[in-house]
Amino acid sequence: MAPIVYMVIPCYNEEQALPRTASVAREKLEGLITRSVVSPDSRILFVDDGSRDGTWSLLCALTQETSLFAAMRLSRNRGQQNALLAGLMTARPYCDAALSLDADLQDDIRVVDDFLAQFAGGCEVVYGVRRRRDTDSAFKRGSAKLFYRLMKVMGAETVENHADYRLMGRRALNALAEYGETNLFLRGVVPLIGYPSGVVYYDRADRTAGESKYPLGRMLSFALEGVTSFSVRPLRMITLLGIAVAAASVAGLLYALISKVTGSAVAGWTAIISSIWLLGGLQMLCLGVCGEYIGKIYSEVKHRPRYTVEQLLLTARPREWETDADSE
Ligand code: UDP
């Protein structure tokens, strides 16, 4: 039987891009249903991430158009990762697979067939990977490269040039639901789930309308999130740095003693002042890194909900779970 597929689209202030995105996605899904590639129970689920513009009223109007459209609204802006998670977790009881994509049509919707083919072929997770990055500004390209390199050095496993264009089968979604972390970084979590996975290559287009919601500051905090949520290597590096500095200071002490004994000691103001600055800086850096992790622990132990659904407009019946659990 054809699988029930939910396309999950997070939207934050996307009133400009939405009308086109909705019609393109609908056309795609209707095509797939006609060809019996996916079940007629498939849906396009928009997640309004607490938008402040007309996004929600647009979405409400869309759900009136056809039952293929479904919409949910978060109580406030929680960021793309949480919005996506909210969508995936809402879709989970209804679907066989969920495909996440951006509201600005930057993810080439034509390759959805490839995703589905790989899913049918037994892949539980299919990653959309960008073939080239020439539609990005030189800055975004450079920073993205730096990001992936940093992630690798820091020991977090991610799929290079894969953003959040991804298909996950129900088993993978169930596994994802078990990851209860507050500081969510889906690109790092999904590879941890395991299961057979596949890759689909695509070219990323320009944003169809509206502006990017990821300015520099947000991108930096996203990268920091990625590293500190996935790796304790920075903490290890601090320890190593501490050992190195301690060793160097022993050597320095020996040198100072010898100079003293041989009587060649001079008033080394420069050396003293520079080492104070250097060590002070290093200590502050190390404290900062430790602080990052402590902050993470703080927000994790509070175990606050990652999102709150204010409203859900969806006409579908959840699948029978009991039979599923038996078959797994
Ligand atoms: N987005 C969201 N919440 C946010 C920021 C962004 O749901 O707080 C959505 C946004 O509507 C879009 C997707 O995340 O569908 C990717 O955002 P954007 O296109 O602005 O990022 P870029 O492609 O520039 O990296």
Ligand code: MG
């Ligand atoms: Mg975009």
